[in-house]
Amino acid sequence: MLDKKQIILIKGTREGLSLFIEESASFHDVIKELKEKIMASKPKEEEPIVSVNVKLGNRLLNEEQEKALRNIISVDNRFKITAIESDLISREDALKWREESEIKAINRIVRSGQVLEVEGDLLLVGDVNPGGKVVSTGNIYIMGNLYGIAHAGVTGDREAFITASYMKPTQLRIADYISRAPDYESDGVYMECGIIDEDQDKIIIDSLKVLSRKRKEISGFERRINNG
Structure with missing residues (x-):
């Protein structure tokens, strides 16, 4: 279970890193803490780029928010997002699922x-x-x-x-x-x-x-x- 005071939790996996974002935190606070943690854990130039799986919990990102997230977790900072996972689905995805089923x-x-x-x-x-x-x-x-x-x-x-x-x-x-x-x-x-x-x-x-x-x-x- 995540510490309520901790907005970003990073865990190492065999594939790279899993990054958990506290779902109740404001996106402004998420970005602020994410920048600090990414810069603090940035790999050295000679080290390989690290894959990151972002887990949002019960949170959805709009296009602008996802872009801001990807700008921080970027190749320039020696990280690469492999997946952004949410426990929620968008209205468009829900309507598509209903249509298809x-x-x-x-x-x-x-x-x-x-x-x-x-x-x-x-x-x-x-x-x-x-x-x-x-x-x-x-x-x-x-x-x-x-x-x-x-x-x-x-x-x-x-x-x-x-x-x-x-x-x-x-x-x-x-x-x-x-x-x-x-x-x-x-x-x-x-x-x-x-x-x-x-x-x-x-x-x-x-x-x-x-x-x-x-x-x-x-x-x-x-x-x-x-x-x-």
Whole structure:
């Protein structure tokens, strides 16, 4: 626990230094004490530049404050910031996280030549016809027939998966993995999911029941699907 009278606490680590900033102190006082401590511990010219991990606790820095911090913990003073960590997130980051983690429920038919693309998870109540395409940064749930193309985890999430009431796709894609129609049964499959199997290094079609085993962090929504 930090001494309440001490605004800056510096600890040595294998990687360099960890610099803890008392979260309740004014930024003016933080900068004042930081200058004193950095100058007092400045390495000699022949010594290597020291890496510094700054830990803010429950504090956020604006652009001007971060710039002031970096001006002090700088290469000129023989230090280099490798990370600035805060236990808080900005409003912009919170809104982005909400956008990316929210399930988007859409009721429509995706026809040939149409592309439906969303941020986060997609719940489509309707069919994806041949020539149609659905794309999501998260998981894809289709309460209908999947005949076209589905691409989940489009930004690189290999933990994403695709489910459909009836699955006979032209193509499944998860992150950078692609699986085409010949990989599936000729008559299609009901209430199945497509996931990446790391051992086989490809997309496989399996029962929805495997999600609770292979994807430990699935939400209550997926569990309700699994349990009917």
